[in-house]
Amino acid sequence: MAQHFLLSAAARTLSLRSVFSEGEEAAYRRFCRLRWPETDGAPHCPVCGCMDVYDLSTRRRFKCAACHRQFSVTSGTIFASRKLSFVDLLGAICLFVNASKGLSAVQLSRDLDVQHKTAFVLMHKLREALAAEVSEIQLEGEVEVDGAVFGGHVRPANLREERVDRRLSSNRSGKRRAVVVLRQRGGRTVTRPFLREAQGVDFARERIVPGSVISADEVAHWDLLEPDFNMQRINHSEAYSLNGIHTNGAESFFSRLRRMIAGQHLKVEGRYLGTYAAHAAWLEDHRKESNGRLADRLIGGALAAPVSREWKGYWQRRAA
Template sequence: MNFKSLPQLLDYFKEESTCIEYYENIRWGNDPACPHCGGLNPYKTNRGYKCRNKECHKKFTVKVGTIFENSKIPFRIWFAAIWLCTEHKKGISSVQLGIDLGIPQKTAWFVLHRIREMLREKAPQMLGEKKMVETDATYIGGKERNKHLKKRRSQDDKSLTNEGKVYKAKKTIIGIIERDGKVALKYVSGETTENMVEFVKTHVPQDATIYSDEAPAYKRLKRTYKHDNVKHGLNIYVEGQVHTNTIENFWSVLKRGLYGVYHQVSDKHMSRYLDEYAARFNNREKTSNERFNQFLEGSESVLPYKVLTSNNL
């Protein structure tokens, strides 16, 4: 099937059996495999499968070992949620998703986080095939001058607000983007040299050219890469090929989504939201149907509710 819109997707997936058959084909093709031991050719049962391996012999369905595990939500609703989350350029809130799909907001919140787990990059991707890469950092959080006086940082103790609570600085996100290519993002404690250089070396081959602004954290890149920077402090934003406009454009989409759709994101879950925005951007040239199928192929990630809400996450 080639789904070009949400109504087409919902019209096709009217029955749960159709959804299960479609997802089984995406996950297993013609060779169902036991998610517990990897055994092939399981018995077919009324509710799924049973492993032939005598040491395992466990029952399972196509949901086991995926983001859909232990979920009572029909596949049809899951598929619609995946479509909405991955098609909206700036994302969709759990409140809006709950209204659109007729599920509680708390359930919609959990569904969205499982989808973000599915969108997470499972292995570091290498950028720089086109040889030109931009790197930059941005900060998420309200401006100090816009805060109520008691919420502002204390001048007497920089670790506290004026009302005596712990002061929370802006969240720092570093990013690398390949011109006409993909983006890689990371939530870090600050725009330090160690954070930036380590991140760049993980994602950029040594024969690439890196462009950045004049922040001191990028100076060490010259030891490994061909590196040049643009002088924002002198109001110079473009010098030939030297600019960071590509990643600045991405930051604008990210911030409009975080501020306008989600309003605020906790430190605990920031990385998951970055995974969501990076996945949408990196697959922007694919058709809606290609993105939907590709994301389903990466759905073998289990995220229990207790793990998601744990303070140790």
């Protein structure tokens, strides 16, 4: 019997032991190589593109010989204005990608001995960077569409005579959200949260190429996609897969997301649900890559992303 990839040595190409034993300089060089891969880590000015720069090595900064601007390897990126050292940042990313069902900010703060606020913002910055991978992607071919609800749990009353039917919309919490997933077979996974699953119809039209084959369940609102797509429907009350028609890929994503929320985060606010869904989708799409490759992919994406307008100065704005 063949060994599962995640159990093999090929899946383990990065470890905390190696990160901290190699030290700060090796972590810094890794960030440089991933920020400027076309020059194998040799810096160039992010403003004018000049390759002639001075290395201010005592401060790990560079100065452009053309426009005289100073910059660092993290200038203008998600990691701008960072306080963590490069080895701690790489260690945090190693822990982040190693967690196949997500990682709580409390656990990361304990592992790295940093404040919970630091871990919380860092992880959301990483989720913002990985979500950018599919921000403009269009799905085609065979695509599975499905939705599931998260949050908004209403605790039943203590006395039986005071309990209400929580299935009725009038007795539900306003915090309940639906996540709609579009998953291309053999391709990428795109997600978005809505108040109601039916709102995902326009989302599907926006992100799926017309004429593609869509597999969906028997929920009525997916009928609206029939004029633009080749629809294949599966009635889950009769079978989960029939003649090659199924939504098993979408269900696999929801399984990971539910375990991520229930097992790690315990509670997710509706305004952040989309970032957690994007995180679960990213883990699903790259589940057959080694953890070292995942770390490099995430660092490269974060260094290519602009400064986060939502998360830079997050706690300062909340305190104000």
